[in-house]
Structures are given as C-alpha cells and as structure tokens.
Amino acid sequence: MINFQYLRTTTVKSAIALLVKDKNAKFLAGGTNLIDLMKRGVTAPEKLIDINHVPLKEIKQVGNKIYIGALTSNTAVADHALVKEKLPLLSWALQAGASAQLRNVATVGGNMMQRTRCGYFYDTEMPCNKRQPGTGCGAMEGFNRMHAIFGTSDQCIAVHPSDMCIALVALDAEVILANAKGERKIPFKEFHRLAGDTPQLDNNLKADEMITGLEIPINNLAKNYHYLKVRDRASYAFALVSVAAAFETVDNKIIDVRLAMGGVAHKPWRLTASELFLKGKEASLTNFEQAAQLAMKDAKGFGGNDFKLKLAPNTIIEALNLAKSKA
Numbered sequence: 001m002i003n004f005q006y007l008r009t010t011t012v013k014s015a016i017a018l019l020v021k022d023k024n025a026k027f028l029a030g031g032t033n034l035i036d037l038m039k040r041g042v043t044a045p046e047k048l049i050d051i052n053h054v055p056l057k058e059i060k061q062v063g064n065k066i067y068i069g070a071l072t073s074n075t076a077v078a079d080h081a082l083v084k085e086k087l088p089l090l091s092w093a094l095q096a097g098a099s100a101q102l103r104n105v106a107t108v109g110g111n112m113m114q115r116t117r118c119g120y121f122y123d124t125e126m127p128c129n130k131r132q133p134g135t136g137c138g139a140m141e142g143f144n145r146m147h148a149i150f151g152t153s154d155q156c157i158a159v160h161p162s163d164m165c166i167a168l169v170a171l172d173a174e175v176i177l178a179n180a181k182g183e184r185k186i187p188f189k190e191f192h193r194l195a196g197d198t199p200q201l202d203n204n205l206k207a208d209e210m211i212t213g214l215e216i217p218i219n220n221l222a223k224n225y226h227y228l229k230v231r232d233r234a235s236y237a238f239a240l241v242s243v244a245a246a247f248e249t250v251d252n253k254i255i256d257v258r259l260a261m262g263g264v265a266h267k268p269w270r271l272t273a274s275e276l277f278l279k280g281k282e283a284s285l286t287n288f289e290q291a292a293q294l295a296m297k298d299a300k301g302f303g304g305n306d307f308k309l310k311l312a313p314n315t316i317i318e319a320l321n322l323a324k325s326k327a
C-alpha cells in the first residue's frame, strides 16, 4: 500500500470542499471494498476523506416516499421497521448481500459505489480495461463464469456486484447527489452505466459530487415480492444470477410489476419488456414463462458463463412464483 493522507470531516459541505481540492481524493465510509482495492494496488488515492461522522444516517417517511441517508449501514436499512413494512423487497435484497459483519459497516452509498469483483480487475498483473484502459480484457476469452450476458461491450464484460442496487432499481428509487452549489436527484436506473467505450466508469457520479441519500416511493408491492439470489454457496458469495420480483394484483390480474436482475450486466438490469408483457395479465406460470423468455431476447454468453442463458430465465420464473406464493 502506498502512503496516503487521512482526513476526517463532519459536514456535507466540508466533505465536498475537501473532495474538489484534490482530484485524487476519495471518500471513506465503511471501506469494505475501497480498502481491499488499495491493499491490492488497484486504486491509490492520495487522500482519504472519512465521512463516517457526517450526519446522513436517517431513515424516515417524507410524504409518500422513504428517505434513507447515504451513510446508513446496510444492516440498519434491512432491519428498519419502515423498510420491512413498506419496502420488504429492499430488506430481503440487503440480507442476501455479503456477511452480517460486512453489512454492519457497509453503507448505502458505499454499496452503490462498490466495484466489480471480476478477478482480472483485482489482479494488477493481468490486462483489464476497467483498471487500466487500453490494456485489454482478460475475461473476454479467459475465466468468465461470473460475467455479463446483457449489455456487454467489446471492452468489458464485468457485472455490477450489489444486491441492494437490484432492489432499488426495481423500486424506482431516486439518488440524491450534492455538490458545492446544491443538490440534484437522478433516477436510480441512471446512476450506474454500461461499460461501452468507457469501462473505467461504473456510474454517472460527477467528480465534485457526493451521494447524500435515496428516496424510494412507497408502493403496493409489499405483499407479492421476492429477491432470489443464485450463488455458489448459501452465504457470503456474489450472485451468479439474482432476480428482484414484485407485483400487485387485483382479481389475480397484475396491475403493477417490477423485475430486475443482478449478476448479468454492468449495471442493475431492469426487465422492462417482461414488465410490460405481464401488466394486465393473470399471475400464472404460463405468463411468467413467457415474461422470462422475453427477458432473454438480447442475452449473449462468452463460454464460461453460457450456463446463465438457462439459469437466468429459470430464476425469473422461480422468483415470480415465490412472489406469488407469498400472498
């Protein structure tokens, strides 16, 4: 690890002021991914700005939305009564992530900012366009069992690693971003990016911005929901494929439905075509199967991850069935 300067701050304003002073500064919250990246030489910030004492740990209802501060721990969100009652899909997704110890320190903002777990990205001896643009992609013709089947580019086929973010994109969350002049809000689905020609960028956060919180509309999706994560072992493993599924029915007709997948793309992958298909239809196995087939329209495997072409639709169907059986 190289030397770095450690700074601590207690307000959003001073955190942003410190950030913009030095383009090689990074915020430190839970540190569960950043410190690993520093230890392995993948990233080397000259300044770490510890924001753990900035008061952004509130969870509250504001009108018809739930506000969650960016520095709230994953455990605090998953266990909060308001989240469990109004947004149980989010609580479930959070509990599927990492381990209890990691969830206790990992924050909402940090979860959004975590980087891919592609092995080539973490191995500084290997080519990786995300770590070092222009060096190539080790995974493309290498070990790509965990990699993307949707929205890939010829420069990077990595997947976004979060579980929480899959639920948030399904729930139409908004991200609150602050800079020195004020704040802006963007839809959660626009926060993360596809790799395209800029695989080094994971998201659309600007260099002078800080994530301060989330707003999630309260919905009627707290009855029929499920977060299904398929992984190599029962806990502390990243998703091979995961599905966030939730719907609302009236007389067994679906009137609102949300579907998103993890472990399959460079960003949380919303299944818009499948949602459109299911709206107004009966919540039946036949319709779930057709929705799953629609979701797979543009899927492409890279050899090692070809099994996901079958696993993904099966996971969608099972998640919808489990959501239905909760009624």
Ligand code: SF4
Pocket (backbone or CB within 6 Å): 116, 118, 119, 120, 121, 127, 128, 129, 130, 131, 136, 137, 138, 139, 140, 155, 156, 157, 158, 199
């Ligand atoms: Fe790097 Fe992306 Fe290729 Fe992995 S998939 S080696 S992160 S460029």
